[in-house]
Each structure stands twice: as structure tokens, then as C-alpha cells.
Amino acid sequence: PKSLTVAGSKFVDALFRQWNMASPVEAEAIEMAEHFWYLNAGKARDELGFAPRDPAETLNETVVYVRENFLRNDAFKQAVSSR
Structure with missing residues (x-):
């Protein structure tokens, strides 16, 4: 209980x-x-045309983005050290 x-x-x-x-x-x-x-994306789909993506695809694109924008050429180290 x-x-x-x-x-x-x-x-x-x-x-x-x-x-x-x-x-x-x-x-x-x-x-x-x-x-x-409980979550239901039905209203977002019906009213806004929302279509959820495959989580693996989203995760892959996120990793690529982080690598390109934060880990490339020490960009992450520069961003952290400038704080």
C-alpha cells in the first residue's frame, strides 16, 4: 500500500x-x-502532424552533433576553460 x-x-x-x-x-x-x-502523442500527431522518430536515429544524430560541435579540434576543452 x-x-x-x-x-x-x-x-x-x-x-x-x-x-x-x-x-x-x-x-x-x-x-x-x-x-x-501515461503519455500519448495522439493529440500532437492529429493536430500538429507530429511523427516521433526512431530513438536510435535520434541518439546517433545527437552523438554526431556533439562530436562535431563540442569534441572537434578541442572545442569542448576551449568552451570549458573559458568559464
């Missing part, structure tokens, strides 16, 4: 804080996990 899991996670969190240790359980995460999350 939700009340037991949330209360238990808060207890574990308080116990670990007492020992000055990071808790392996976050009460907020447990509470959010109790909810059913």
Missing part, C-alpha cells in the same frame, strides 16, 4: 540522515513511483 511504502521510505531516509549518510531511498521518488504515468 502507498501509505506504507511512503512512510517506510521516510523512515529509512531519517535513519540514514541520523547516521550522516546518504539514503538509498528518496521518499519523493517512492511517492512518484506510486502513480501511473
Whole structure:
């Protein structure tokens, strides 16, 4: 039951804080996990013509972009060192 899991996670969190240790359980995460999350892109598809891409294609293009814009010719090192 939700009340037991949330209360238990808060207890574990308080116990670990007492020992000055990071808790392996976050009460907020447990509470959010109790909810059913459902997303539907149907409205975006119908009204805006949205068409989701293959995640592998998106990831590949992201890696290429990062390599070209941040890792090429030490661009990343220059950007970080200028901070």
C-alpha cells in the first residue's frame, strides 16, 4: 500500500540522515513511483502532424552533433576553460 511504502521510505531516509549518510531511498521518488504515468502523442500527431522518430536515429544524430560541435579540434576543452 502507498501509505506504507511512503512512510517506510521516510523512515529509512531519517535513519540514514541520523547516521550522516546518504539514503538509498528518496521518499519523493517512492511517492512518484506510486502513480501511473501515461503519455500519448495522439493529440500532437492529429493536430500538429507530429511523427516521433526512431530513438536510435535520434541518439546517433545527437552523438554526431556533439562530436562535431563540442569534441572537434578541442572545442569542448576551449568552451570549458573559458568559464
